[in-house]
Amino acid sequence: MGFTSSNQHLLSKIATSLGHGEDSPYFDGWKAYDKDPFNLTQNPNGVIQMGLAENPLCFDLIQEWIKKNPKASICTAEGVDEFKDIAIFQDYHGLPEFRNAVAKFMGRARGGRVTFDPDRIVMSGGATGANELIAFCLADPGDAFLVPSPYYPAFDRDLRWRTGVQLVPVPCHSSNDFKITKAALETAYEKAQESNIKVKGLIITNPSNPLGTILDRETLRTLVSFINEKNIHLICDEIYAATVFTEPNFVSIAEILSEDIACNRDLIHIVYSLSKDMGLPGFRVGIVYSYNDEVVNCGRKMSSYGLVSTQTQHLIASMLLDEEFTESFITESAKRLATRHGVFTRGLAKVNIDCLNSNAGLFCWMDLRRLLKESTVEAELALWRLIIHEVKLNVSPGSSFHCSEPGWFRVCFANMDEETMEVALQRIHTFVHQKETVVPAKNKKLWRSNLRSLSFSSRRLGLDEVVLMSPHSPIPHSPLLRAKT
Amino acid sequence: MGFTSSNQHHLLSKIATNDRHGENSPYFDGWKAYDSDPFSPTHNPHGVIQMGLAENLLCFDLIQDWIKKNPKASICSREGVDGFKDIAIFQDYHGLPDFRKAVAKFMGRVRGGRVTFNPDRIVMSGGATGANEVIAFCLADPGDAFLVPTPYYPAFDRDLGWRAGVQLVPVACDSSNDFKITEAALEAAYEQAQDANIKVKGLLITNPSNPLGTIFDRETLRSLVSFINKKNIHLICDEIYTATVFSEPNFVSIAEIIEEDMECNRDLIHIVYSLSKDMGLPGFRVGIVYSYNDAVVNCGRKMSSFGLVSTQTQHLIASMLLDDEFVERFVAESAKRLAIRHKAFTMGLLQVRISCLKSNAGLFCWMNLRRLLNESTVEAELALWRLIIDEVKLNVSPGSSFHCSEPGWFRVCFANMDDDTMEVAIRRIQTFVQRKEAVLVAGN
Numbered sequence: 006m007g008f009t010s011s012n013q014h015l016l017s018k019i020a021t022s023l024g025h026g027e028d029s030p031y032f033d034g035w036k037a038y039d040k041d042p043f044n045l046t047q048n049p050n051g052v053i054q055m056g057l058a059e060n061p062l063c064f065d066l067i068q069e070w071i072k073k074n075p076k077a078s079i080c081t082a083e084g085v086d087e088f089k090d091i092a093i094f095q096d097y098h099g100l101p102e103f104r105n106a107v108a109k110f111m112g113r114a115r116g117g118r119v120t121f122d123p124d125r126i127v128m129s130g131g132a133t134g135a136n137e138l139i140a141f142c143l144a145d146p147g148d149a150f151l152v153p154s155p156y157y158p159a160f161d162r163d164l165r166w167r168t169g170v171q172l173v174p175v176p177c178h179s180s181n182d183f184k185i186t187k188a189a190l191e192t193a194y195e196k197a198q199e200s201n202i203k204v205k206g207l208i209i210t211n212p213s214n215p216l217g218t219i220l221d222r223e224t225l226r227t228l229v230s231f232i233n234e235k236n237i238h239l240i241c242d243e244i245y246a247a248t249v250f251t252e253p254n255f256v257s258i259a260e261i262l263s264e265d266i267a268c269n270r271d272l273i274h275i276v277y278s279l280s281k282d283m284g285l286p287g288f289r290v291g292i293v294y295s296y297n298d299e300v301v302n303c304g305r306k307m308s309s310y311g312l313v314s315t316q317t318q319h320l321i322a323s324m325l326l327d328e329e330f331t332e333s334f335i336t337e338s339a340k341r342l343a344t345r346h347g348v349f350t351r352g353l354a355k356v357n358i359d360c361l362n363s364n365a366g367l368f369c370w371m372d373l374r375r376l377l378k379e380s381t382v383e384a385e386l387a388l389w390r391l392i393i394h395e396v397k398l399n400v401s402p403g404s405s406f407h408c409s410e411p412g413w414f415r416v417c418f419a420n421m422d423e424e425t426m427e428v429a430l431q432r433i434h435t436f437v438h439q440k441e442t443v444v445p446a447k448n449k450k451l452w453r454s455n456l457r458s459l460s461f462s463s464r465r466l467g468l469d470e471v472v473l474m475s476p477h478s479p480i481p482h483s484p485l486l487r488a489k490t
Numbered sequence: 491m492g493f494t495s496s497n498q499h500h501l502l503s504k505i506a507t508n509d510r511h512g513e514n515s516p517y518f519d520g521w522k523a524y525d526s527d528p529f530s531p532t533h534n535p536h537g538v539i540q541m542g543l544a545e546n547l548l549c550f551d552l553i554q555d556w557i558k559k560n561p562k563a564s565i566c567s568r569e570g571v572d573g574f575k576d577i578a579i580f581q582d583y584h585g586l587p588d589f590r591k592a593v594a595k596f597m598g599r600v601r602g603g604r605v606t607f608n609p610d611r612i613v614m615s616g617g618a619t620g621a622n623e624v625i626a627f628c629l630a631d632p633g634d635a636f637l638v639p640t641p642y643y644p645a646f647d648r649d650l651g652w653r654a655g656v657q658l659v660p661v662a663c664d665s666s667n668d669f670k671i672t673e674a675a676l677e678a679a680y681e682q683a684q685d686a687n688i689k690v691k692g693l694l695i696t697n698p699s700n701p702l703g704t705i706f707d708r709e710t711l712r713s714l715v716s717f718i719n720k721k722n723i724h725l726i727c728d729e730i731y732t733a734t735v736f737s738e739p740n741f742v743s744i745a746e747i748i749e750e751d752m753e754c755n756r757d758l759i760h761i762v763y764s765l766s767k768d769m770g771l772p773g774f775r776v777g778i779v780y781s782y783n784d785a786v787v788n789c790g791r792k793m794s795s796f797g798l799v800s801t802q803t804q805h806l807i808a809s810m811l812l813d814d815e816f817v818e819r820f821v822a823e824s825a826k827r828l829a830i831r832h833k834a835f836t837m838g839l840l841q842v843r844i845s846c847l848k849s850n851a852g853l854f855c856w857m858n859l860r861r862l863l864n865e866s867t868v869e870a871e872l873a874l875w876r877l878i879i880d881e882v883k884l885n886v887s888p889g890s891s892f893h894c895s896e897p898g899w900f901r902v903c904f905a906n907m908d909d910d911t912m913e914v915a916i917r918r919i920q921t922f923v924q925r926k927e928a929v930l931v932a933g934n
Contacts, residue, residue, distance in 0.1 A: 307511075309617070311775075317802050
């Protein structure tokens with residue numbers, strides 16, 4: 006059927022390039038998971054997915070709301086009379102109540118400290134579509150955005166693939182907790198200039214993926230000052246805004262803007278979505294919010310390529326206009342994330358694994374530098390493959406986030422139930438102990454005696470109920486596991 | 491707040507500051523007239539009647555009826571809410587397997603079961619708008635061109651050209667042979683492009699045609715397949731109006747032609763589809779790219795991330811379209827109602843001797859007002875059009891906005907209003923034509 010090599014000739018450059026990014030090792034973990042997915046009862050030795058930043062912790066709240074609000078759906082007996090008007094509506098401005106609701110929610114998720122104008126709400130195909138749309142509006146092919154590293158791997162695809170825009174990393178380091186410095190910005194900017202690359206903007210993710218940290222006021226002001234000075238855009242992907250689970254409060258760029266009269270508002274743009282804050286990635290609710298009227302106009306026309314289904318607009322509008330619900334949802338979600346984060350980081354701390362101090366996001370930025378043979382990307386990837394194939398956890402290596410320091414791993418903690426989290430922690434404990442005891446793989450006898458001594462040490466650490474469960478454990482069934490099934 | 495436009499031109503991309511979004515075309519003037527003075531039989535009986543929007547409102551009763559009987563199709567009903575979480579969290583760009591299965595089945599059904607479609611070739615997109623853009627990104631580089639027979643759907647210029655940078659080279663068709671595409675016209679357009687150093691990567695057809703409402707016969711389809719194979723260029727078939735065929739002859743999909751044709755290089759064949767016209771659900775943004783080229787399926791699937799269908803909608807559509815009995819009934823009834831509408835409208839026009847191009851599909855007629863033109867020019871056509879909007883108060887679409895090479899044709903939509911409104915529209919046209927002809931006669 007396919008004419009392989011002549012396909013290169015038949016298709017576009019975009020189609021035959023690797024710009025989709027899926028050949029990156031980042032996806033190896035996924036493949037391992039897909040082949041052997043963990044299931045508490047049916048596949049307890051499978052790979053646990055910790056590479057997917059999902060937020061399923063509050064579905065009970067949403068489902069409860071839905072049961073109480075049948076009119077939010079155009080398919081229930083109570084709502085079906087509206088079906089026709091909703092199904093026929095294809096205006097790219099979107100349903101007015103949808104825009105009102107999203108603007109309101111965005112304000113709520115920022116503690117009511119700023120308000121958003123519904124007329125600046127532009128739809129897109131998820132945040133994926135929003136980021137691409139912004140790139141199309143602000144930059145020509147060959148132009149560049151500065152982006153602090155480590156950053157979300159799919160930016161490479163979203164901002165570059167079909168747009169032709171380049172990304173120039175602004176490296177950040179653990180020496181100052183990965184904060185963005187003016188010096189790093191200037192250096193990256195200079196480097197681009199020297200290579201004759203036209204920088205059109207700076208894109209930040211705040212709260213950060215993969216770090217889980219938020220930008221402080223001072224840093225935000227520095228960024229605003231920098232982009233005004235260079236007359237370049239500032240794009241703030243605030244997709245994790247409502248995942249901030251403890252103090253300090255999230256400071257949105259919207260807040261900085263409301264205080265700073267000098268800032269050229271035409272340079273400021275926010276990307277948002279309901280995929281993380283509400284845990285609804287399937288609904289593809291992406292938002293571009295720009296303070297630049299031209300970008301709103303242009304973006305709105307472009308939204309035709311990725312409008313939100315009106316069936317979904319209608320549901321979301323009803324849900325997010327219910328202030329009592331959104332208030333309690335945001336509070337409860339933060340609470341549950343805080344609990345998860347606490348369990349996970351404390352579990353890691355028991356084997357002296359640190360995470361970057363963070364108060365947001367659906368993941369931890371885990372420091373495994375001391376487990377590396379040497380401080381190189383190769384060593385990091387070797388460790389990573391070990392973690393996937395032997396510990397059977399799909400975590401994400403820092404290099405896939407373009408982190409300049411090897412040894413960091415992003416680990417998601419919100420996308421599983423509590424029992425699975427415990428299994429994951431047990432596996433990590435086992436692994437760290439093994440690695441640090443330098444157990445020779447071939448010497449089974451020694452390994453078994455070490456296992457016994459490990460269980461002694463675990464009792465000393467107070468983990469009475471934890472049975473060290475390794476995928477290769479000679480103990481076929483852990484009593485803990487048996488108790489649960 | 492905003493700086494001057496010169497700053498914007500500097501600040502924003504070329505794409506953001508050019509005109510290729512197409513909204514400055516006169517095509518949209520009629521819309522603006524309608525928006526400022528919309529007809530309502532009770533509240534605004536003298537307002538502008540919208541006849542420029544190709545919507546299919548005729549069968550919502552059937553859909554609403556089905557929905558009431560099938561609460562599990564919704565993840566928000568009591569019966570379906572237990573499925574909410576799994577659906578809301580699902581973001582795999584392959585789409586729900588049931589969705590792909592259902593769409594493939596439906597596509598076969600609306601082609602009378604004469605061909606089958608493979609669910610693994612179903613790729614989602616943001617409506618047909620997104621589908622056409624994805625195809626352009628996959629098959630052509632910026633500056634490359636697609637041949638497209640005129641008259642054609644105005645938004646192709648935006649969908650293919652705005653961000654993907656694909657040019658459209660028109661293949662002129664005219665009324666002398668009922669606007670059929672001829673091999674001569676194809677060759678001429680292709681040569682013209684070659685001479686201008688423009689690389690032609692494909693031919694884009696809409697079948698059934700917008701704005702003509704006609705379907706391609708087997709012979710024409712075969713000659714198109716032969717042409718594209720000879721030139722080694724792609725054939726993109728926008729079959730968005732497939733189920734709007736309301737009378738004989740039967741629709742012949744490109745899928746049928748390649749089943750019979752062993753010689754055709756299947757890597758060159760791609761279908762664009764959507765539920766916006768056949769089912770009347772434009773708000774749901776259900777766009778489909780169906781390619782016989784594996785690399786295009788793979789690439790298109792990755793690109794679908796920019797415009798996936800909401801899983802809430804995938805789930806609903808999957809349930810609906812997997813109900814064979816409903817689909818059978820819907821497709822038959824929809825065709826019936828379209829046929830009735832079409833007949834009422836064309837007969838009303840015939841009473842004042844206005845003819846339409848003979849058609850058996852689509853949600854519109856291609857109305858011939860050539861004899862009402864002062865002269866056979868685009869200016870005269872636009873003048874007549876403004877008269878129709880401002881005095882007759884009908885928003886119809888002038889042929890020039892479809893790049894028609896012959897002035898005097900107008901696309902008039904008939905499926906987006908109720909019967910009473912249709913009658914008002916017909917009467918207004920009749921009155922207008924009679925008056926205009928009296929004036930023309932008096933002028934002689």
